[in-house]
Amino acid sequence: MANSYICKKWRLHLLVPDSGQALVELVLTLPFLLLLLIGAAELGRLAYYSIEVSNAARAGVVYGAQNHVTAGDFTGMNIAAQNDAGDIVLTTKTAIHSCACSNSYTATSACTATFSCSGANRIIEYVQQNTGATVSPMFRYPGASRTYAVTGQAVMRVEQ
Numbered sequence: 583m584a585n586s587y588i589c590k591k592w593r594l595h596l597l598v599p600d601s602g603q604a605l606v607e608l609v610l611t612l613p614f615l616l617l618l619l620i621g622a623a624e625l626g627r628l629a630y631y632s633i634e635v636s637n638a639a640r641a642g643v644v645y646g647a648q649n650h651v652t653a654g655d656f657t658g659m660n661i662a663a664q665n666d667a668g669d670i671v672l673t674t675k676t677a678i679h680s681c682a683c684s685n686s687y688t689a690t691s692a693c694t695a696t697f698s699c700s701g702a703n704r705i706i707e708y709v710q711q712n713t714g715a716t717v718s719p720m721f722r723y724p725g726a727s728r729t730y731a732v733t734g735q736a737v738m739r740v741e742q
Contacts, residue, residue: 624719628730631717634670636734641666642711643736646677653679653709653740654693663713674714674733682706707740 642663646653656677663675680690683699684706691697699705713734719726 620721624721627720628717628732631670631715632732632734634667635672635713635715635732636736638663638667638670638672639711639713639734639736642675642677642713643709643738646679646709646711647738647740649741650707653707659709659711663711667713667715670715672713672715674712676712678710678712680708680710682708706742708737709740710735710737 642659645662646655646659652658656679659677660675664672679693681693681697682690682705683703685699685703690708693705693707697705711734715732717730717732718728719730722728
């Protein structure tokens with residue numbers, strides 16, 4: 583019985599000097615964990631802006647692809663893109679209207695009144711919307727850029 587008591591007392595004595603070890607480890611690793619958490623939040627915010635700018639380009643091109651009239655309405659396409667971006671200010675909004683012949687989809691040119699295709703080929707119209715925004719990070723990091731540029735682009739065929 584006496585040996586059991588001495589053994590338990592000895593074990594408790596071993597635990598006492600190590601009782602602050604976990605606190606010291608927490609103090610040493612907490613700055614790294616906070617830096618990792620802030621970096622993940624910053625990366626998520628940058629991804630959010632990138633998705634919103636790409637969706638704005640899609641909204642502008644969807645407006646322009648409705649018919650032949652809206653395909654030439656560059657102002658309307660840019661307004662649709664900005665409206666979809668919400669609180670993000672788009673620094674770049676460029677709408678493009680191009681035409682191609684059905685036998686050569688890759689050779690596009692500006693749609694004008696004189697644009698025509700030879701033989702049984704028909705004219706295919708495309709609209710393109712380019713958008714861009716500048717994102718400032720929440721925190722300043724040494725050696726990192728103070729602003730980031732995110733861009734979006736969408737191309738769609740105009741309804742015939």
